[in-house]
Amino acid sequence: MKLDDAVPFSDSTGLPSVKxxxxxxxxxxxxxxxxxxxxxxxFTDFCVGLLPVKPDPSTGKGQGTVSxxxxxxxxxxxxxxxxxxxxxxxxxDDSGWIDLYEMHMNILWPxxxxxxxxxxxxxxxxxxxxxxxxxPGLPTQLPEKLSLLDRKRSEYVRTFxxxxxxxxxxxxxxxxxxxxxxxxxxxELTAARERGCAVVWIGSERSAWAGYAxxxxxxxxxxxxxxxx
Numbered sequence: 001m002k003l004d005d006a007v008p009f010s011d012s013t014g015l016p017s018v019k020x021x022x023x024x025x026x027x028x029x030x031x032x033x034x035x036x037x038x039x040x041x042x043f044t045d046f047c048v049g050l051l052p053v054k055p056d057p058s059t060g061k062g063q064g065t066v067s068x069x070x071x072x073x074x075x076x077x078x079x080x081x082x083x084x085x086x087x088x089x090x091x092x093d094d095s096g097w098i099d100l101y102e103m104h105m106n107i108l109w110p111x112x113x114x115x116x117x118x119x120x121x122x123x124x125x126x127x128x129x130x131x132x133x134x135x136p137g138l139p140t141q142l143p144e145k146l147s148l149l150d151r152k153r154s155e156y157v158r159t160f161x162x163x164x165x166x167x168x169x170x171x172x173x174x175x176x177x178x179x180x181x182x183x184x185x186x187x188e189l190t191a192a193r194e195r196g197c198a199v200v201w202i203g204s205e206r207s208a209w210a211g212y213a214x215x216x217x218x219x220x221x222x223x224x225x226x227x228x229x
Contacts, residue, residue, distance in 0.1 A: 001047060001166055001198055003227075006064035008046045009054040015042040017054055018226040019064060022218075026165075026196040029189075031213060034222035035204045037093045037170070043222055044168040047200065048088055049073030049081055069165060086114025089164035091172045095155055097143040103154050104138045111162040122161065129157040133184050153181065160188050167192065167199045173208055186212055 003022040008015045024030055034040040045051040046066060053062035053074060066073050068084055076084065097106050104126070111122050126138050133153040139146060146154065152174070159167065167189070173182055189212075193199060201209055202222070213219070220227050 001069075001200070002065075002067045003047070004065045004067070006046070006062075006066045007054040008042070009052045010042060010046075015039055015046060015051065016224055016226050020046070020227045022220070022227060024166075024198045024200065024218075026198055027193045028218070029193060029199040029201060029212075030218040030220070031206075031209050032200060032202045032220045032222050032227070033204070033206055034202050036223075037204075039222060040170050040202045041092060041094075043202070043227075044090060044092070044170060044200070047168055048085055048090075049076070082114055086111070086162065087165040089159040089161070089167045091155060091159050091167075091169045093170050095151065097151070099143055101142075102140050103143055103146060103151075104140050106143060107138065107154055107158045107161065110158065115162055117162060125161060126157055129160055129188070130154075132188065133157060134178075134181060149177065149181070152177065156181075156185055156188070160192060163195065163197075164192065165197055167197055169199065169201045171203055171208070172201065175208060 001024045003020040005019045005021060007017055007019055010017055022030065042051055048068070049066060053064055053066060055061065056063050062074050069087065071084060073081060101109070107126055108122050111117060112119065123138065130138050130153070133156045135150065135153050139150065139154055143151060173185060189199065203209055220229055
């Protein structure tokens, strides 16, 4: 993923309209501190092409570029953009569960929509991930019927489905949660990075990633001045 002098088309209440620069190689993990959940969500939307680049009033062309896996979002038609988003796993603060669908469909739906992987193969992958995060299998209840902890486990399953090439994680962990779940998340995260998956980890507190960060990993702060080191 790469932001190259990219200026988002956003109002003053969201992502500041300044230049953003970020270059992320396969397997690399970048940490972004952000205490505003709405701003963090707009930033991840910007990274996946849902929030467009601001046009230059004099030329009409976009101010900078946002690309993912070498492809410029602004140059992709909707079908190709959706296929590319199928290679991205996300964790958002609001989780985005559809209350009318059982949890197994909430988990499987993004992969079914964005990829051509068969239903049976996706189910097998989901069951394996569910067990690794402490669930007895793929949950079939409505989201509201599950505990907060099991909804978090389910969120991890959905995020790592279909072997993503990019992970955009907004406050992915709760330090007050079970250490076993925290360790399972880090284990799966490391395995994904070893496969070449790039990671943007956005957190409101640096302590959330302190145990995972290593020297040389990029760190930024996202605030009223944009993305700064």
